[in-house]
Amino acid sequence: MKTPLELLLPYQGSWVADNARFKAGIWSRQVGKDFSSNAEIVVDCMSNPKTTWMIAAPSERQAVESLGKSREWSEAFQFAIENEVEERAFEGALLKSAEIHYPNGSRIIAVPGKPDTVRGFSANILLTEFAFFEDPDATWKAILPSITNPLRGGEKKARLISTPNGKGGRGKRFYEIVRDNLLEPKQGRKTKWSVHKVTIEDAVRYGLPVDIDELRDGIDDPIAWAQEFECEFIDSSNVLLPYDLIETAESFEATESRDSSWWDMAGRAGGEIFLGIDFGRISDPTVCWTLEKVGDVLWTREVLVLKGMSTVDQFALLTSRFKACRKAVLDYTGGGIGLGDLAVDSFGEWKPQDHKLNGKVELANFTANLKAEIFPRLRRAFEAPCSVRIPVSVPIREDLHAMEQVVRGGSYSYVAPRTAEGHSDRCTALALAVRAADCPSAIVMPRAAGARRRMGRNSNRGLVG
Structure with missing residues (x-):
């Protein structure tokens, strides 16, 4: 019998099937990081009643969009959602949290990736675009006690997914995880991460329907292309x-x-x-x-x-x-x-x-x-x-x-x-x-709209639309 997981491409399926407690994905943009990760989250919530997952992202938009992938997978699995709630201090204020609740007691919480919004939750965690958090170190330190304390609901899992964001600055912690567990593996580390790397070329090779040349031309920025699609680590980046x-x-x-x-x-x-x-x-x-x-x-x-x-x-x-x-x-x-x-x-x-x-x-x-x-x-x-x-x-x-x-x-x-x-x-x-x-200019009387300058230049030069 077919399941919705058969929608996944091979590299996406390998990510979902990897049950390592600590898992990091260095993936190109537009290859399904959140799509795949939320498949794992929903399956876990279905299979294990009273399971809690927290999704954190650099911005509330990204957190809410990632949570939307969980909603889509819930529909695909016909896993009923009991209710959805969103909390803000007042209309228009920064999101505190958005939640999906299931009848079996499981829930998924989405928050902006700030130390004060993640602190105190006892949950499995998905940190999406982790290398782009405002302060990844402070956020990781705030969340670490909740996933390492076995007395708070048992052992928790951590999922970090991101494109690279430099070797220093905000991207440093993510770079070091990838370096020490994939690029230059260090022996004897107490915390070992299972690292999955997927460039845009890897994704297309395994069936992602994307025109790489067209995408590269559209980006028209070698630095952005190297970082966001070829998974290279540049020097540093800050919001x-x-x-x-x-x-x-x-x-x-x-x-x-x-x-x-x-x-x-x-x-x-x-x-x-x-x-x-x-x-x-x-x-x-x-x-x-x-x-x-x-x-x-x-x-x-x-x-x-x-x-x-x-x-x-x-x-x-x-x-x-x-x-x-x-x-x-x-x-x-x-x-x-x-x-x-x-x-x-x-x-x-x-x-x-x-x-x-x-x-x-x-x-x-x-x-x-x-x-x-x-x-x-x-x-x-x-x-x-x-x-x-x-x-x-x-x-x-x-x-x-x-x-x-x-x-x-x-x-x-x-x-x-x-x-x-x-x-x-x-x-x-x-x-x-x-x-x-x-640098304010002097106030002058404007010429009539549409007037042309005396030098004979056509006022519509370069006009488009």
Whole structure:
């Protein structure tokens, strides 16, 4: 008789069948780490009543998504779910826990991977993307007593799954586990881990239907490809904005939207309004983040997200915001060139090195040097004394938290995983808005929308959409 486990590819089935108490998976992205691990969890909960598993991940989004895989496997096995609960201090606050309860007394708990959220649970554990936790060492130390104390429900199992995240920093503990048990095995270790390594090439060889060349071209980043798909360990990586730092900037007085009348009023009043615009067209959205400077604090007034909208339509919607602002910094790469040209033609360019000081729009080419300027500056805005205020919002919090500072060979870069929601587009837009507020331009009367510059340049050069 066939079982749902027959859905697994050979390398996934080997992972589920491995009953080692301590098990680590160094797996490429998109090869089924959580899918396979949650199969093992659900089978254990079915077979052993009153079993508890805890899933922890670097972000609440990842923890909840992983828990969703358990829900899918429960349906596949026709293992009824008695109820589901979610706990937050208040609506929009960071998740405390999400749980699935079964009639046989088993349960699965999902939490963000922070020391204070994992401490105290007596459970088997799945730490997904463990190398990307804010503080893996502190989290591991907080959870270790609950899985090593046999008096608290018997012996517990530990599952660590992750892509690599460097040899130092947050990725150090995961790297050392893989090194000491797989790459350079050390004899006589008291805790032995069963380590499974699966690169994207391994997964495709065993039947994963992925076009490797197409995927590599889409990533277009050798460092990211080596780390996330070939399971290589780079030097180090750290989250740009930890949850605790984001929390200090959250305020219910910061807002995500404003009606049209506010923009008209702000423009007439000559307020200290600044825009950061990260352009997107097909895969990612365009995000326009609006800050208003009140005293020494930058208050978020709007986080506008535009999906699947042509460049012309985006510009039409953004025109009232350009009119109201003192300065806008706009992503001038790829499709953003078209939007940038339209904005400069109507509101003038701000480019001090070319003695252009009366325009509103700074065109930002996304070079490594620019990233090395805007993202550390954004981090400083969140540090004490915090000079920026953002809305209390799960999507915003998750987007900001996803941005990584990566070090390889002494070079710094800033990357974020691509998800269905985008590519940390809100974080980039906020970084650009903070840059706009650092160097405000002179207020000028805008030219009529659609006007062309006298030099004869076509205002639609580079326009897409």
